[in-house]
Amino acid sequence: MSNVVNDEPILTLIGKPSRVYTTGDMLTEDFVPNRVNIELSESGEIVRVWMG
Known part of the structure; x- marks a missing residue:
């Protein structure tokens, strides 16, 4: 089951690109x-927080 995530507060802090x-949840495997x-x-x- 996937939840809808309100990522606006996080994106305000770290900017883009981010996920x-x-x-x-299913993720793409692009690096x-x-x-x-x-x-x-x-x-x-x-x-967890990670880069890539």
């Missing part, structure tokens, strides 16, 4: 070296 998603990826739990807590 905010919930654990279990963007300067993209910040932020994985959220079902409750909206940050689980």
